[in-house]
Amino acid sequence: xxxxxxxxxxxxxxxxxxxxxxxxxxxxxxxxxxxxxxxxxxxxxxxxxxxxxxxxxxxxxxxxxxxxxxxxxxxxxxxxxxxxxxxxxxxxxxxxxxxxxxxxxxxxxxxxxxxxxxxxxxxxxxxxxxxxxxxxxxxxxxxxxxxxxxxxxxxxxxxxxxxxxxxxxxxxxxxxxxxxxxxxxxxxxxxxxxxxxxxxxxxxxxxxxxxxxxxxxxxxxxxxxxxxx
Ligand SMILES: C[S@@+](CC[C@H](N)C(=O)[O-])C[C@H]1O[C@@H](n2cnc3c(N)ncnc32)[C@H](O)[C@@H]1O
Numbered sequence: 001x002x003x004x005x006x007x008x009x010x011x012x013x014x015x016x017x018x019x020x021x022x023x024x025x026x027x028x029x030x031x032x033x034x035x036x037x038x039x040x041x042x043x044x045x046x047x048x049x050x051x052x053x054x055x056x057x058x059x060x061x062x063x064x065x066x067x068x069x070x071x072x073x074x075x076x077x078x079x080x081x082x083x084x085x086x087x088x089x090x091x092x093x094x095x096x097x098x099x100x101x102x103x104x105x106x107x108x109x110x111x112x113x114x115x116x117x118x119x120x121x122x123x124x125x126x127x128x129x130x131x132x133x134x135x136x137x138x139x140x141x142x143x144x145x146x147x148x149x150x151x152x153x154x155x156x157x158x159x160x161x162x163x164x165x166x167x168x169x170x171x172x173x174x175x176x177x178x179x180x181x182x183x184x185x186x187x188x189x190x191x192x193x194x195x196x197x198x199x200x201x202x203x204x205x206x207x208x209x210x211x212x213x214x215x216x217x218x219x220x221x222x223x224x225x226x227x228x229x
Contacts, residue, residue, distance in 0.1 A: 043109025188215030
């Protein structure tokens, strides 16, 4: 049984989540030039990217497991006259048709599960993306302190449950390496893969290591399981 847990946004104190990431400006430009229309902000949180893409003219779908996040996105969308469909649910089981989206962004989201869960999420992203559609995802890296040194409870060989004060307390975190990424995303052509250490984000201390992957959906859909070679 995959353990899913939404962020508790009611105790969030960080402003990081309301300012679009640097990557998102590039993606808006890139995906506009490709004439992509239908966009999914998977694990939208407070909707910083949903608002940005909707303002840029994309037909925007925001999706999250947190009802607080979804209610917030709906409220701001109405206030700012933005056309966003905001849906509540679990990323391991998306409520969208096959080949529905041109592009999917999952920024600091898909690692919030375990090894079984992430394989399911990647399969779902692949299913809802059109052939030649693109996804941009970030993944926690095994270089991170939370995986290597923090001593958090181990859920499986790649996953710990984070214990901390804040909105992601008790949430499972899957940590990737290059090999796991190759196995998980074999249904995608890798356009860019970066491995980055953040230290300060929007003037806030933010120690982390992440992979950032821009991938293009291949024609042949495959089922992947990082437990198998
Ligand atoms: C770090 S926040 C990122 C929010 C947003 N992508 C951003 O960049 O601002 C992670 C989000 O993923 C959501 N989440 C966690 N597990 C989820 C799941 N199983 N299905 C859908 N959303 C999930 C959380 O509720 C939270 O809003």
